[in-house]
Amino acid sequence: MSDIVRLLANIVGERYVSDQEEEAFFYSRDPGLMPARKPDYVVLPKTTEEIQAIVRLANREKTPVVPMGASLSLTGLAIPLRGGIVVDMKRMNKIIAVNEKSRYALVEGGTSQGALKSYLINKYPRLRHSLPDAPPAATIAANIMIHGQGRLSQQHGFNSDMINGFEVVLPSGEICPIGSASMTSDWFTKGAPFPDLSGLFLGWCGSTGIITKLAVRLYPNKKMRDVEIFLIDDEAIVPEVVFEITHTELAEDVLIFTQPLPAVFKDNHHVSFYITGDTDEELEFKRKILWKALDPFIKRKDGGFMSIPPGVKGSLMEMPQTSAARIADIKKGGGFEYSGPVVPVERYPECARKLTELAVKYDLAYSGMIRIIAGGHCMMYAFAFTFNRADANMVERTKKALEEVSDFALEIGGLYWKPNVDEQNMAIKRMHPNTRNLMRMVKSNLDPNGIMNPGNWEVV
């Protein structure tokens, strides 16, 4: 046993540390396309104190520390680019408290989406959180760290907007509460009305600290939910349709999908929106207003509502939706990756055209999966490709297509969502120099030894 392994074992116990080949193999990769890189150590802490001790040790040793949730972000964000210690957060999975009246849940930094979802269903059926469509093992803190989006993002913004603060272990090993919890025992805001420090951590992929506790906002969980799909054959019309839907302020999630397979989906853009209600009347009222909002398109024959067969409806109503995972295996061989820039909704037509252009150019199976964010201020447009991992040529083609998406996203004025390290560097290069400087100041002051998830958001 090496010295560091012994020191880590002293912190977390022998069972929860490894420098063995098997673990190193698994922790060196994610399901996406980024190259694998083995960690030197893997550790699974149980408490905040253990994380503090790990970070202090890393600082002393100048060894990288990479926090990891379920490693499902697909762009290699939890792959230890420079080796070091991968801190697997999964054992920190307690739901510490739910404040029903103030509608938030306080959870530990490794709590999974699935765990919170089922806890709420069982104990607080009138509350829900903004569940992403990632597999249930994905963790809440990591999703916040990459500005994920979920079922309530159309109404309330990025999932990282739907938090009431957190506790973070700084690269120095100190604990720092962010938000109202810095002054009171209640978790009711992440910053306002004081200076909002959450931005020092959110979106930084763990390169400025490790979240150990997090207050997640909860929202009313209505008794009923339904979905409608509006079909459009011309991508140029999609932004107008989204504008009308969001104008009603009555839709829950608004998602768009476009894909050539199966044939029923070919040639069209499918704007699906969800409605919720506690009574039939409420649900029907919302349905009526939304349908009528789209009447002009129907009259012009520019779009129409499709009937949703019961089987399809079942899968659309799932939370998380597993259809993405199903599409992911169309080519067999389990390769699936998307590049999902965040762009203004009016860029939809360009994105749709680019997607089909790339699919033809690289001969790939594709799907466009779009989530509208914050009432239509922007959208996440996922250019998704599925590929067979055993087919090196197909993997290469997919990589090329995704690289083109990266260039294209910047060209049309978009921002990368959960960018891989190459995209981060492209973004940093393109940023206003003063913004870049500010980021550098933040990072170098918080993490002078550069030990936190190095390679990510490294402004030099």
Place this chain on the structure above:
Amino acid sequence: MLSLKFNVNVCKNCPTSDCLVKCQYMNIDKDTAREQMVKIYNGEDSFVLHDCVTCYACEEYCRRGNNPFYLITERREEKGILTTPRAITNQWVNIGEPTGKYRLGDVKGRVLSLGFMPELLQLVKGRLFEDVMPSYLFGNDFFCNVVFIHFAKTSIIKERLPVVIDKYRNLGVKEVICMHDECYGAFASLAPAYGIEVPFTPIHYFEYLYDRLKALSDVITPLNITVAYQRPCSARLSADKQHYVRDIMELIGVDLVHREYEDENALCCGEVMGWLYGYDLKYDLQKRNIDDMVKNGADYCLFNCNACQNALSEKVAKRGIKSVHMIDLCRMAIGEKPEMEV
């Protein structure tokens, strides 16, 4: 080039002009109706081409051998008057595109056609089908394409229906029992209207069920329930077979409620109307229809078409009415368990 058989002289001398006079969606007197049909025939514009909601009913109303709705459909397409959002038409063009991936049972001279209705695969079971199963076929290669008359796209029907009929011809079938009346309408109404030869005898499944129930009459236990029949748009193309609903209900001891919206006056499920014309028409149709079922004391809504059932079953349930498909109801009468939730 297939062309529609339509004798405008019959219209000119038509004493009733029932086609448009009886239309439930336009208020048209006899003289105007006749005049408009002649205009439509002559390729002139007519308000009918803009206001018809594609309920199919005038095909049934005309008792003089003309095909007023098919004519309206043809002229709309010629003039580029869209009934349906383009995207919905795309969707159905793609759904109905033959893929060569169909399912065939042990096909004999007499075959059950399940068309392209996946629910039918589930329904067609038990003793009622013993004497023909496993002779069946299913798949989009056998999709009748009749839906395109809603969409004012007879060109697609003219292109695809002969190919579909050829598939049947190649299988050498002599009698095709159509498990959906749109499919029956394709062979018994549309194909003859366009002079397409049908090399087999189409049999409406109502007729088949009636004969089978008679053969199994000793095992029928009267169901003693009250049903309202949801007559679909496609029933307009098989109006002469609709008497079987009453005949079957009598055989199996079911009370078929009399309602305002029955027979010629039936209302469709509203689903397609929603695609074409939006919320108000769909909602109005569904509300009037279900109110009428409730008012007349139906315990069950009896479905002939799976698409109607998908559209209405949740809605009737909310009004305390259960849903049952005709096949399931007949199976219940001979002591079998229904396949779909009742």
